[in-house]
Amino acid sequence: MPEVEIRQVCLFYGSKQALFDIDLDIGRREVTAFIGPSGCGKSTLLRCMNRLNDLVDNVRVTGSIRLSGGEVLDPTLDVTDLRKRVGMVFQKPNPFPKTIYENVAYGPRILGIKQKARLDEIVERSLHSAAIWEEVKDRLHDNALALSGGQHQRLCIARTIAVEPEVVLMDEPCSALDPIATTKIEELIHELKQQYTIVIVTHNMQQAARVSDHTAFMYLGRLVEFGKTDKLFTTPEKQETEDYITGRFG
């Protein structure tokens, strides 16, 4: 059974439609990549899954997104609960202007965990999982902003998994990083796949090919093709997909 079922999702900014009838199943403990040219709606679709689009005025979403069977788009749903289950890593690393420790402990504290020992344990485990523990263990109480860009992003991943979400959304997590930092994040995605369902939006087709199990190609707000990554990149069914992955446009 898929972790997330997206059915007939349409999204409107005012009267302008940005997503058209998206149908997609995201498998449990798999990496699903969304690819496509800029403005095709990949990030918008991603942000539907944790209802971050609610922050934008005049947005209307129709259709259904089910997370482990529960309806995400239900207007009566407590979005803070949803967002605890669906974590998100942003395009631009966004550590808070707090200490490394406080950054990771932010989510658990929101959940109401107060005991120092529990928090310590969560922080250490999360930083371990995000493969950054060795680099920061001696300066947990320094300001997080003093870290490098790649470390920022891994810290943000640690912060996201500290609340143990079911799904981790990644919105072009490597687009602001250098190749070495990118490699580290990709390795990390491989590790995290053991425990979390990951949805990643990327511009980089090699990256999608490297890290994902399934790939969705989107174009102009529509889902053009969705399938196993190996198959989509080697024998795409649609002409548009082939044109895009061979670099003929986009």
Next chain:
Amino acid sequence: MNVSFGKFWKSGDPFIWMTGGALALSLIMIISLIVIVAANALGYYWPDRLVQVTLKDGTELLGQRIVSEPIPTPDTPAATVQSRTEFQVANRDLYGADFRWVNDADITARSFPAEALLFERWEWGPLFGFLTTVTQDGKVIAEGFARAWDKFQEIHPRTQETLERIHRIERKEIGDINYALEHARLGLKRIQTEERDPARAAKYVTALEQEIATLQHRYAEKAAELKTLYDENARYRFLVRAAGGKEKELPVAAVVRAFLPNQLSWWGRFKLYVTRLVEFVWDDPRESNTEGGVFPAIFGTVIMVLIMSMMVVPFGVIAALYLREYAKQGPMVRAVRIAVNNLAGVPSIVFGVFGLGFFVYVLGGGIDRLFYPEALPTPTYGTGGMLWASLTLALLTVPVVIVATEESLSSIPREWREGSLALGATKWETIRKIVLPGALPGILTGMILAMARGAGEVAPLMITGVVKLAPTLPLDAHAPFFHLERKFMHLGFHIYDVGFQSPNVEAAKPMVFMTTMLLIGIILLLNLTAIIVRNRLRNRLRFGTF
């Protein structure tokens, strides 16, 4: 020619010169303001020599030279222009005027008599002259300059100690008794008007009447003690011969300090200068504010600015939070924002009138009717006071805080907010833990601007609680310690009052400059403190821990 000028214009150099010039001009104006104030202020307390001048008609003057200037006569050629000199001759009670202009051509002789004495007095301003005798109980005990001066120096400190004791009794001890008496009297009145049960009322009344009797007894004791102290000080008197021949006899206790200005060494002058400066900062004013210190005004200014800040910052921040974070952005919010900005441009006296009408009469009057009915018709809160003046200024400066806070809230990156929300934080948690800490430096900037504006305002204060002379500070040892209903003194108003409302403008002039310098200094100090705090926060936000 034309081409090269066009090129010069396009290169942007003229613009650089223009901007640089504008900055330089502002700097020059600010610096000259400070220099002029400081030059006029700082020389005032330096003890000058006393010069004795004999005029053509035989008149003798003893005084300190203030300034010389050419006599403005439009018809005479420049070479024959005469000059005149202004002397401070003091001795207001003997000759009427403190200052005298003398044509330099009329002066036949100048000297600096070594025995000339300068007496600073508690009342009537300084006295210049020569000491002739010191008397005790009406009998001469020392005669001639040397013996009389020795005797004077021996007796004078004792009289000042007694005077200090008198002040303490009058201000503190009798003040306390009066405070308690007033309290008891009001309690009595309250019981008579409010207590329904006659038996209980009678019990309270007897207790209070007893208390009043004890207090009155203590008051009589203190009054008797005062009388003996006054009598003791009245025993010692001295006689001074002023220039021009008049003589003046007065009690030794009437003198603050006396010295021989023509015999002082540099070090002696310097010590005297420092003593006078310290007196200026720490003492109460005397002689309708033209002498003595300005401590109550400093205190009033600082306390008022602090209370204003405590009121305006939370209020402004909360308003800005709603406007920026919660209100739905649209024409309504835009209109509110424009209104807030315009509020900053309303003349301050308008806020003063509002403060008087709303805070003093409506709020204050209401509080009086509810909580202090026994004191009516004497108003407690229904008259100008520290609280109402601070609130009026808070209202005046709240647009500054709102605008600065809004700016700073909008500068918090969207990624931080989204990051927090994506972790399952509510909007309020995000504001409390991410947005507000990040906006703190900007909020403090708003506070600094508000403080700077508030500390410099005078007009609205004049009708909401500032007075020329406040008998008590708004903070003292009587519970509840803060007496925000009291009227207070303020440096800005002090400048206005001393400079333009004083009966003796010439004598008060240096005081105006001193007070101005002090006010500038205090505002600078308050702002610097806030700026240092803000920069620390900002650095922590950027690099350190937060």
